Amino acid sequence: MVIGLERIQFMTVIKLVSEKEAKGQVKEIYEDIRSFYKLDFVPKVFQAWANNPEKLAAKWNATKDAQQKMGKEKFHIIGLSTSLQTGCDYCINFHTRILQDEGYTDQELRLLIETISGMVASDLFVQGMQLEPDVKPIRVRLEEAA
Incomplete structure (x- = not known):
């Protein structure tokens, strides 16, 4: 049993x-x-x-x-990524369905989920190693500064 x-x-x-x-x-x-x-x-x-x-x-x-x-695609990729992090079954199903409706194949969804999972694993590794950032975001874009 x-x-x-x-x-x-x-x-x-x-x-x-x-x-x-x-x-x-x-x-x-x-x-x-x-x-x-x-x-x-x-x-x-x-x-x-x-x-x-x-x-x-x-x-x-x-x-x-x-x-x-x-764009709907980017929004639901972010949604799926977040939902995989939080473990929300409802949300995983919803975002996956919308991406399917947007034309994502099973292979593309698998690659997307593998990529998200790999990034999460890398993030956990970096946090555990307490690595200092060596690349930082640009604070002010050059066009905005002019």
């Missing part, structure tokens, strides 16, 4: 605002989310934020704005 491999059943700690219950601003944001991601549902993360419509609006506007400015 194998112990510990049962699928965990998740229960939220707060009531989500379902699409059927959504009204006014929340309903409008839900429609925008479905359209933006080309989904036929609203992801649960946004349904959780919807308990506070102002927070949902701020979170969605910031999320959408970042994706429009840097």
Whole structure:
């Protein structure tokens, strides 16, 4: 008998605002989310934020704005990297799905995850060795200084 491999059943700690219950601003944001991601549902993360419509609006506007400015692909690569660090299964699945929708193949996703894992291992090594930085970011770009 194998112990510990049962699928965990998740229960939220707060009531989500379902699409059927959504009204006014929340309903409008839900429609925008479905359209933006080309989904036929609203992801649960946004349904959780919807308990506070102002927070949902701020979170969605910031999320959408970042994706429009840097590109959906970069945004979700950062999201996947962060989610792998924090161990958030929901988030790993979400960002992976969006990258698949953006055209990422299984091989590309594997390479991306291998690269992220390798960088994490390198970072831990550098921290453990307490290496002093030998390359620092440019503080002021030359164009901005002129």
